[in-house]
Structure formats: structure tokens, C-alpha cells
Amino acid sequence: MGILVSLIIAYSAYRIAKEAVAPLLGEAPSRETLKRIEHLAKSHTGVLGVHDIIFHQYGRTNIVSFHIEVSDGRSAFDLHALAESVEESVAREFPGTAIAHVDPLNTKHPRYGEIERAVTEITAQDQRVHSYHDLRIVGCQAERCNVVFDIVLTQEASEQEIYDVARSIQEQFKKRFPEMRTIIKAEPRFAYSP
Ligand SMILES: [Zn+2]
Secondary structure, three states: OHHHHHHHHHHHHHHHHHHHHHHHHOOOOOHHHHHHHHHHHHOOOOOOEEEEEEEEEEOOEEEEEEEEEEEOOOOHHHHHHHHHHHHHHHHHHOOEEEEEEEEEEOOOOOOHHHHHHHHHHHHHHOOOEEEEEEEEEEEEEOOEEEEEEEEEEOOOOOHHHHHHHHHHHHHHHHHHOOOOEEEEEEEOOOOOOO
């Protein structure tokens, strides 16, 4: 009987400790939380996209960081003000610290539109790819440019699988734009289904 009672007490203590410690160790944020942060950021004019959201809860304090895509045509002064107002609206809903990292996209590049459409189509056709972001066209010499972007995979993948996905996207892109060079970075970490 004594052993049983002590086992029950030990178990309750374990449960209480686990509940108290879990948020301190960092639980994975819910899909709703991530979607909400994305929505809050996107509701600011000038925010073209949101990605790499990291959400941590330490007791009642939230630490949120995320990237916002913006046009590179705006001044650093302007972009700082935008980042700050996005941070404020996120911190209002998730009290604590919000940090917005600014990713400028050169959307005014003459070939941006057609390249963006192609990347959207190619990545949408690959079920292993959840989304892409940070599309930039850089280092142009005559017709040849570097097309740089990150892809987010739908699920955890091995180094080899990541390489294969990036490779196959690269090959398809090459068929459409043989003169371009693609630099693709893949990140399986923060994927979530919409
Ligand atoms: Zn980014």
C-alpha cells in the first residue's frame, strides 16, 4: 500500500513538473499561432511575404522572430519604420519581444515578373516543396543573372533528399532560362501546411 501511494505521489510530481517545464524547454508553436503571426505581418502595406517564423514561450513571455519580404526600392529609414510597426503589432498580441528581419527583394528588376511566375509554377508542381521565399535576381552580366531563392520542404528531409529536390528544381528552371544560374537553399525546419 505504501509503495502504491508513493508511486502515485511520484507520478503526480512528475506530471506537475513536466507541465511547468515544457514551456520553458520550448514547445513547438501551433499552426494557428504561426498563421496568425503571418497574417498580422502581412496586414501591413509593404510586407510582400513572411517566412522563417520562430516562436518561443518562456513562461508568459513570448520571443517571436520572423522575416518580412519587402521591396528594395524603399529607404532603409522607411523599412526600419515598417519593421518596427510590424513588430509592435505582433508583440501586442503575443506579449514579449518581436523581431522582424528585413529581406529586400528587387521586384523592380525587368525580369522579376516572369522569373517569379516560373519559380511559382515549378515549386507548386513539386509536392516535396511547401513554399519558396527570398527570390532575388542578382549579379547580372548581360543576359546572365543569378536567381537566388530559398525553398521550404513539406517535411523533414535528409541531406540527400534536400539536395535532390533543389537539383530537380534547378534543372527545370534551366530548361526555361538556360542563360540563368540558380542558387537554391532548402530549409525543412519551419514548414507548416496552410
Ligand atoms: Zn529570409
